[in-house]
Amino acid sequence: MGKVIVVTSGKGGVGKTTSSAALGAALAQNGDKVVVVDFDVGLRNLDLVMGAERRVVYDLVNVIQGEAKLTQALIRDKRVETLYLLPASQTRDKDNLTPEGVEKVVASLKKAFDWVICDSPAGIERGATLAMRHADIAIVVTNPEVSSVRDSDRIIGLLDSKTLKAENGERMEKHLLLTRYDSTRAERGDMLKVDDVLEILSIPLLGIIPESMDVLRASNLGSPVTLADENSAPSRAYFDAVRRLRGEALPVTVPGERRSFFGKLFGRKAA
């Protein structure tokens, strides 16, 4: 049975889609079977970031409505053969995502894949709550700024109350992925400090992804950054995050600083 990961944040534009694609591709490069599912119905762009926009025939809504089989909607990546995409619908309304439909699709995906990565839409409404509903693990994507941190805090509250795991009295495994971290702005004091974000959110740190032109470049090429250039700074940060996700105790270094954090250390006092 595969693991279901939701990549979520509350706020838009923080790097959920970028991270879903990058982490998905990194996990698949080790040979694991990975599917990345776009839950952003009406505003899909995971297909663009993964360079599959011209190959979309059927989508998640078609599968839920019984208009297509799951196997017809899945798109296999051209570069990594164990990486798949389940695109969202660009034209349909998000009301077409029904709880029963999502449950069925996720259950089938879990049987066929090692990792099911759900790219959540922004907000705290239906799309976001359905994306997190069946998750085993949540990756909370946050930028080091006040509004993003507060929205993430709100989302963590929902993860602990609105998910199947929470309703069954189990604990959702949660990780913080700090993205778009700009070391020059951090030096000027224009961003929240890593320590402060960790103290406020009190969940273990999975990684810090630097703000980088490489991300934009990769997305313009239609490639997850971890496939476009494995040695770029954001790619290395994503690969490290994947190692931590697999359970390795790897310290997190703050870009532009000598210091490093032990994610596990923060995990112990965290919720």
Next chain:
Amino acid sequence: MLTKPRPIRLKGRSFLALSLAPELPFEDWLAGLDDLAARSAGFFLRRPVVLDISGLDIKKAELRTLVDELSQRNVRVMGLEGARHSLLGPDMPPAMNDGRPASDFDPSAEDESDEANESVAAQDALAVETIEAAGPSVQVTGSLVVTEPVRSGQSVFFPEGDVTIIGSVASGAEIVAGGSIHVYGTLRGRALAGTTGNGSARIFCRKLEAEMMAIDGFYLTAEDMEPDLRGRAVQVWLEGHALKTGILS
């Protein structure tokens, strides 16, 4: 097909409502309310509010304007406390008395309002009994311990007694307690202690970054707090009508 009608069940419930006591002139009082609302956004949103208008010499039209003004501010009035009979009507929120629904019939409506209060005292005692029997009454004895952080958008509501949070209270979260509030972490959101009329309740926190703190209805917003208290371990208590703050060493 005929089915046997299920009996209608009436259940007694007691709720904790916020009580607002408007003062004349209403324009000034509303301005003060706007100021409070601006400094603690959303505080009254979706919350049951009872208007205590006892002793106010106002006409029905004035009261209606006030209720309208409040609803424009998203304050929904669920009841009127201390209202003379002549102020009530089907187009007005229902009458309440001391937190319990009051008599619709007020024989001394033409008289002064204090007499009107006395005249329902007998029924009042009865009302207390009924409520005690039907639902849990609010007695400040219990304690609630929360062992995880209180997240933005979450609300811990415990009119029965003290609340202890082992963790932080996020910006945009709130704790409402009938008794004292203890936060073993950073208090960033709102803490309202002694909300059932307990002026001896206190608020303690390991690190103060609060948006708002209140004891028995007297409040301090972030702007009212001494800047050098920020980030410190602090306790807050009530002296007369003023909140006092002190650093815990």
